[in-house]
Amino acid sequence: MEERVVITGMGLWSCLGTTLAEVEASLRAGKSGIIFSEERKELGYRSALTGTVPTPDLKSRLNRRQRIGMAEQANYAYEATEQAMKQAGIDIPYCEANEVGIIFGNDSSALAVIESVDTIREKKDTAFVGSGSVFQGMNSTVTMNLATILKLRGINFTLSGACASGSHSIGIGYLLIKQGLQHMVICGGAQEVNKYTFGSFDGISAFSIKESEPTKASSPFDAGRDGLIPSGGAAALVIESLSSAKARGATILGEIKAYGFSSNGGHISDPDLDGQVRALNMALKMADLSPADIDYVNAHATSTPVGDRIEAQALDAVFGATRPFVSSTKSMTGHECWMAGASEVVYSMLMLLGGFIAPNINLHTPDEDSAKLNLVTTTLEKQFNIFLSNSFGFGGTNSTLIIERYSD
């Protein structure tokens, strides 16, 4: 028998805030987390716009050996996971006594790799790299560190699926629990935000160059959009079987209903209408829902001309007759890349629980395709029950999650 899968804990380390309450307030206020970074300009970036998050201080909570192997994004992930575990009512002794898993989306650890290579080049000797480097430099830096610190005994790996990594991580955790292979998995996404990590993206002119007004530069679905803005941090969710949540007496925040996925089988960076539509329809079918059941779509829309256009076409193809509310929270956060698919589920959960829909800020003039969508441009006080979250990534990877308000 298949298990129902519910969310019982959430955490965020985001440019919109470092607690759920702070982030909810930012979402309601339509507040941007984007700044101009002088150090990127000095480094030769075409665009110095970025999301920014505070540096966690973990020294009082983790010992040296626990901290030394954690790359920047693993620190963010620790903070988000600690929040999520607290909300779920689980701790390390629980993890030691049960088979709790972890799957995080992460697709780079550029800073750690660059620093170790710089040392090797300078010293001509690998011995001076230090022991932390190896654990910081691998893509699995988040899961290998958290699994060790939290004494996790279930599934344990990192998922790299470009800008859909965080969404796929929830999807795979969902499937494992649904099939009865795991009773609880900590899922999430993490994204480094240092000045080196996005250099190659900047090099292909992926970023908005509206540097004079950082908070207005990310404008998904607007006709005047000119590119995405990189951002980062981490998001974490504790997801578990309904039977596990009930047995523990946990507060159930929402239920994951479906994970649709597809690969475009085409261009490495161009989006594809058919691929996105297939992921959307797969999710609807898995959830046994019709398009009319979806109240809100948290769009992937990153503020690139071609990406938003194709997603608008895909949403119109599937939801043209029912027109659910649509917004892209990337208008406030920028593109949180490997983290985005997880953080946007948490943002949407805050809306679902708080009875509002966050606005797609900086949207003044929708283009021809966006105009067909029911875009929310100012905060909408609205109780709703089901949302869908899209995430797409380079290589043509697509992920769609559907979450429903929990009811017996």
Added chain:
Amino acid sequence: MSLTRQDIEATTIKFLSEEFEVDPSTITPEAPMKETLALDSLDYVDLVVVIEQNFGMKMKGEQFMKLVTFSDFYDHIEEELAAKA
């Protein structure tokens, strides 16, 4: 400028207490290095790094085998620095 024994001790206490996050007062000449710093196999890699950063010399793994106390370590550094001079 050559380092005195006192210089070596003071420098060592500072960088080891910072790197391995131990109370500087626990780093006494007769205290055992491995236990005082709670060194595991990975920590020796970091020990090599901080010794190079502070004394400009690369220690090899087998050299640590002979060093039990901090006093042994100071002797070793003194000998290495004298040999380089």
